[in-house]
Amino acid sequence: MRLLLVEDDELLGDAVKTGLTQFGYIVDWLKDGEAARSVIKSESFELIILDLGLPKLSGMRLLQAIRHDQNTTPVILLTARDSIQDRIAGLDNGADDYISKPFDLNELSARIRALVRRSQGRADTVLQYGNVTLDPAAHSVKIDEELINVPRREFALLQKLLENNGHVLSRDQLMQSIYSWDEDVDSNALEVHIHNLRKKLNAHYIRTIRGVGYMAEKKETL
Numbered sequence: 001m002r003l004l005l006v007e008d009d010e011l012l013g014d015a016v017k018t019g020l021t022q023f024g025y026i027v028d029w030l031k032d033g034e035a036a037r038s039v040i041k042s043e044s045f046e047l048i049i050l051d052l053g054l055p056k057l058s059g060m061r062l063l064q065a066i067r068h069d070q071n072t073t074p075v076i077l078l079t080a081r082d083s084i085q086d087r088i089a090g091l092d093n094g095a096d097d098y099i100s101k102p103f104d105l106n107e108l109s110a111r112i113r114a115l116v117r118r119s120q121g122r123a124d125t126v127l128q129y130g131n132v133t134l135d136p137a138a139h140s141v142k143i144d145e146e147l148i149n150v151p152r153r154e155f156a157l158l159q160k161l162l163e164n165n166g167h168v169l170s171r172d173q174l175m176q177s178i179y180s181w182d183e184d185v186d187s188n189a190l191e192v193h194i195h196n197l198r199k200k201l202n203a204h205y206i207r208t209i210r211g212v213g214y215m216a217e218k219k220e221t222l
């Protein structure tokens with residue numbers, strides 16, 4: 001799951017990015033509102049974590065611009081504990097949730113999962129695809145109740161494919177879902193991950209659409 005963190009505080013930003021990465025998220029981090037607005041116009045994220053006190057363009061102004069552009073990506077605001085008016089204004093301007101500083105990363109992760117689940121129209125966090133059960137909260141994959149060891153990248157890739165089953169995802173879309181901007185990536189990394197998933201999970205349902213990308217075959221329910 002790819003997230004955008006917009007936070008100008010170096011210590012907090014680094015801690016959030018590091019912690020969420022350890023939870024299995026792909027996190028891109030920007031430190032000012034103008035840079036974030038430009039990126040949000042050209043790239044897609046499952047969720048945005050937004051601080052209000054940003055340089056160049058405030059978090060509130062950025063939030064207003066996101067919603068003005070008809071962008072419905074879920075947004076969590078990072079707010080000071082005593083900033084009730086900021087929370088109200090943020091929710092009124094289109095934020096989906098907020099969390100007060102200081103906060104626990106486990107709580108932030110739970111809020112992320114809940115918002116993304118709702119944005120995808122799912123009632124349950126757990127993804128069920130045939131005999132495959134993928135649990136984002138536990139970061140686990142099971143086949144017929146047997147726990148399968150799936151590393152972080154392949155977990156994120158499998159989650160992206162299952163959430164979008166029946167839809168072809170381009171190579172760029174999939175790469176963006178498993179790697180952040182600041183990582184060096186081998187040219188065949190995606191193909192290696194797909195191969196590993198097919199081998200570990202006997203995943204014949206992951207189809208190669210030549211010249212386009214990959215897809216998980218359509219299932220009626222997840």
